[in-house]
Amino acid sequence: MPTLTSVSGFPRIGEHRELKRAIEGYWKGSLGLDEMRSTARSLRERHWRLQADAGIDLIPSNDFSLYDQVLDTAMLLGAVPRRFDRLAFDHGEDLAFAMGRGYQGPRGDVEALPMKKWFTTNYHYLVPEIGEDTQIALSGTKPFDEYREAEAIGVHTKPVLVGPYTFLKLARDPQVRELELDRGIINAIATAYAEIVRTFADLGASWLQFDEPALVFDKTLEDTSLFKSLYAKILFARTNGVRIELNTYFGHIADIYDTVRLMGFDGIGLDLCEGRDANLAALRRHGVPQDTTIFAGVVSGRNIWRNDYADTLALLDDLASISDRVVVSSACSFLHVPYSTAGERELPAKVLDHFAFAVEKLGELTQLASLAGLPVSERDGDDRYQGNRALFDGTRVTADRGVSRRIDALTDDDFVRTPRRDERRIRQHAALGLPVLPTTTIGSFPQTKAVRAERADLRAGRITREAYDASIRRRIDEVVAHQERIGLDVLVHGEFERNDMVEYFGQHLNGFLFTSQAWVQSYGTRCVKPPIIWGDVSRREPITVRWSTYAQSRTTRPVKGMLTGPVTILNWSWPREDVPRSRQATQLALAIRDEVLDLERAGIRIIQIDEAALREKLPLRRSDWHTGYLDWAIPAFRLVHSGVGPTTQIHTHMCYSEFNDIIADIDAMDADVISFEASRGDLVVLDALRESRFRTEVGPGVYDIHSPRIPTEREIEDRLDRIVATLDPDRVWVNPDCGLKTRAEAETWPSLEHMVEAAAAVRTRL
Numbered sequence: 106m107p108t109l110t111s112v113s114g115f116p117r118i119g120e121h122r123e124l125k126r127a128i129e130g131y132w133k134g135s136l137g138l139d140e141m142r143s144t145a146r147s148l149r150e151r152h153w154r155l156q157a158d159a160g161i162d163l164i165p166s167n168d169f170s171l172y173d174q175v176l177d178t179a180m181l182l183g184a185v186p187r188r189f190d191r192l193a194f195d196h197g198e199d200l201a202f203a204m205g206r207g208y209q210g211p212r213g214d215v216e217a218l219p220m221k222k223w224f225t226t227n228y229h230y231l232v233p234e235i236g237e238d239t240q241i242a243l244s245g246t247k248p249f250d251e252y253r254e255a256e257a258i259g260v261h262t263k264p265v266l267v268g269p270y271t272f273l274k275l276a277r278d279p280q281v282r283e284l285e286l287d288r289g290i291i292n293a294i295a296t297a298y299a300e301i302v303r304t305f306a307d308l309g310a311s312w313l314q315f316d317e318p319a320l321v322f323d324k325t326l327e328d329t330s331l332f333k334s335l336y337a338k339i340l341f342a343r344t345n346g347v348r349i350e351l352n353t354y355f356g357h358i359a360d361i362y363d364t365v366r367l368m369g370f371d372g373i374g375l376d377l378c379e380g381r382d383a384n385l386a387a388l389r390r391h392g393v394p395q396d397t398t399i400f401a402g403v404v405s406g407r408n409i410w411r412n413d414y415a416d417t418l419a420l421l422d423d424l425a426s427i428s429d430r431v432v433v434s435s436a437c438s439f440l441h442v443p444y445s446t447a448g449e450r451e452l453p454a455k456v457l458d459h460f461a462f463a464v465e466k467l468g469e470l471t472q473l474a475s476l477a478g479l480p481v482s483e484r485d486g487d488d489r490y491q492g493n494r495a496l497f498d499g500t501r502v503t504a505d506r507g508v509s510r511r512i513d514a515l516t517d518d519d520f521v522r523t524p525r526r527d528e529r530r531i532r533q534h535a536a537l538g539l540p541v542l543p544t545t546t547i548g549s550f551p552q553t554k555a556v557r558a559e560r561a562d563l564r565a566g567r568i569t570r571e572a573y574d575a576s577i578r579r580r581i582d583e584v585v586a587h588q589e590r591i592g593l594d595v596l597v598h599g600e601f602e603r604n605d606m607v608e609y610f611g612q613h614l615n616g617f618l619f620t621s622q623a624w625v626q627s628y629g630t631r632c633v634k635p636p637i638i639w640g641d642v643s644r645r646e647p648i649t650v651r652w653s654t655y656a657q658s659r660t661t662r663p664v665k666g667m668l669t670g671p672v673t674i675l676n677w678s679w680p681r682e683d684v685p686r687s688r689q690a691t692q693l694a695l696a697i698r699d700e701v702l703d704l705e706r707a708g709i710r711i712i713q714i715d716e717a718a719l720r721e722k723l724p725l726r727r728s729d730w731h732t733g734y735l736d737w738a739i740p741a742f743r744l745v746h747s748g749v750g751p752t753t754q755i756h757t758h759m760c761y762s763e764f765n766d767i768i769a770d771i772d773a774m775d776a777d778v779i780s781f782e783a784s785r786g787d788l789v790v791l792d793a794l795r796e797s798r799f800r801t802e803v804g805p806g807v808y809d810i811h812s813p814r815i816p817t818e819r820e821i822e823d824r825l826d827r828i829v830a831t832l833d834p835d836r837v838w839v840n841p842d843c844g845l846k847t848r849a850e851a852e853t854w855p856s857l858e859h860m861v862e863a864a865a866a867v868r869t870r871l
């Protein structure tokens with residue numbers, strides 16, 4: 106019997122980001138609803154056909170979304186908060202967009218649902234709200250419509266849904282934050298999913314895929330019983346031979362596998378990339394029931410490198426000895442990888458051979474399934490197998506001896522900055538002479554159309570490098586003067602020279618490659634294009650020194666140097682798979698360290714090293730936090746700045762405030778100052794900082810830069826009052842939430858003026 110193949114989800118934004126264009130066109134009013142719908146439909150069709158033509162057996166449907174699949178699930182289940190319902194839109198799409206982006210217009214003024222990172226990815230989902238007045242019930246037809254749509258073009262699909270357990274784990278009660286799960290909600294959710302199962306059974310679906318990535322978190326006994334009570338009802342609803350795959354990914358489910366095994370799922374999807382060892386051990390230990398199919402997630406949806414066939418085939422052989430029902434599957438949705446390497450015209454074929462984006466991964470699935478069916482002795486002679494071997498047997502890149510020598514020479518002292526922070530603090534305060542509650546910004550100033558157009562002109566050769574540089578200098582002149590004028594204490598140069606905080610640094614480092622079309626959805630219509638770490642990393646040349654020193658030459662106030670930290674560069678790039686991440690982080694740390702020391706030598710007295718993505722890749726299981734991540738990530742940061750003198754002040758910045766659980770690790774980064782997001786919602790983080798005796802000085806963001814609103818002076822003052830009531834005012838900085846690059850000039854300056862006035866007012870009361 107041939108081995109079947111399955112895909113758990115496909116990128117929906119389109120080969121040329123057609124979906125982004127269509128939706129944004131609709132928002133702007135340049136495209137009608139019908140046109141947007143028809144682009145969406147043709148993308149779905151194209152992606153189904155593509156997978157069918159590639160020979161995929163189990164092709165997903167309902168993996169498509171105009172904005173976000175969790176938002177779609179909330180709408181499907183009727184979890185639409187009143188404030189959105191009241192807007193009374195005629196079309197579901199408008200309601201979805203209002204929930205995703207907020208709405209300000211003739212129908213009212215409503216804030217969006219909060220957004221959060223989807224597990225350890227850089228994809229953001231919308232957090233469903235389940236409040237007192239939420240009536241959970243099946244309230245939509247999207248999954249059924251899309252299933253029928255595929256049937257109509259002759260593609261028999263496997264509908265995909267965010268499962269009820271994950272949905273409840275991600276939802277929150279807007280009033281009390283933690284969702285209290287009473288029997289009523291659990292019943293209502295289970296009933297709705299049971300109805301979904303019955304409807305699909307009637308429509309003739311063969312397989313349904315319920316995505317339950319939340320099963321890879323640590324679980325309490327209540328979690329396990331919640332899971333069991335939800336699915337007891339849902340599994341019972343199966344009729345007409347419809348089968349249910351419980352799909353898990355981003356880690357292992359070893360702690361609940363035995364329970365899952367006994368519940369009678371027709372299929373169990375396991376991530377054998379990220380959760381490989383623990384999942385395999387669980388399979389071996391408990392076995393697989395006769396009628397259960399294992400969906401073996403062997404083709405990664407988290408990275409862009411070619412699958413290593415020898416390794417995967419050995420794994421599949423191993424699985425075959427445990428179960429004779431195995432489907433070769435993607436490890437998670439391909440949503441998190443770009444569309445196809447065919448879009449990359451600038452990279453040589455020899456390089457592209459090493460990459461597999463979503464389209465190429467389809468080929469890997471079918472090749473692996475077919476090779477797995479061959480006797481081992483015949484695989485060696487197979488061209489597909491040979492071709493793949495060649496990629497892994499040869500030397501892809503030559504190691505940089507200079508880099509390894511430097512790493513080998515590191516000693517414990519290189520990770521420790523001296524003198525201790527309290528002593529540095531006294532000397533820095535004396536050297537910098539800043540007022541109490543110093544005001545500053547996070548780095549970037551508005552990246553206006555004009556700034557971006559100039560960069561495009563430079564790339565296209567329409568303007569010279571000299572002209573471009575002169576124009577950046579002019580912008581620095583203006584932004585420095587303006588910051589001085591409104592009375593900010595610590596200035597920045599504005600980051601006008603950067604397209605992106607990671608790509609910009611990558612472009613000045615050895616070891617990086619860049620793509621031109623390899624976009625990945627980040628949230629809504631927003632996409633990112635991570636660079637690729639191809640070889641050993643080192644700094645080729647000074648990166649920011651001339652811009653920072655130029656800005657410093659224009660003012661007597663301190664100008665902050667502005668760098669991206671090693672962990673963030675690593676997390677927002679495609680990392681290598683032939684070298685551990687810890688080593689890549691160390692290489693990056695040494696490269697950025699060179700820049701830090703050059704900035705210091707050039708007279709820059711304050712240097713900010715952004716670690717916006719540090720939290721993102723914190724392992725999902727607590728037991729892995731340190732050994733799997735923090736034990737090398739935090740030292741990498743320390744290595745970057747340990748070489749500076751005592752009076753050089755090191756800042757870091759994080760775009761979130763959810764670090765209560767790793768507060769000691771953040772403090773152990775040993776920065777002198779940290780700024781972070783704290784303007785939205787409550788300021789619970791402040792209590793945690795106080796209680797943990799956090800030693801780093803803090804700049805909790807005093808207003809939200811993600812919104813075009815201009816905060817009033819009063820509002821900021823109130824917030825600051827609360828901050829200084831909780832924390833020692835001598836350790837508090839005043840700054841916005843994050844960089845200002847996405848804001849318009851007209852919002853930025855009044856907001857900052859209000860911030861400076863608020864700081865002045867609070868200072869007089871201390």
Ligand code: GLN
Pocket residue numbers: 547548549600606667715717758759760843844845846
């Ligand atoms: N310094 C960066 C900026 O201001 C920080 C961006 C970020 O935290 N994402 O844009």
Ligand code: ZN
Pocket residue numbers: 547717758759760761842843844
């Ligand atoms: Zn930020």
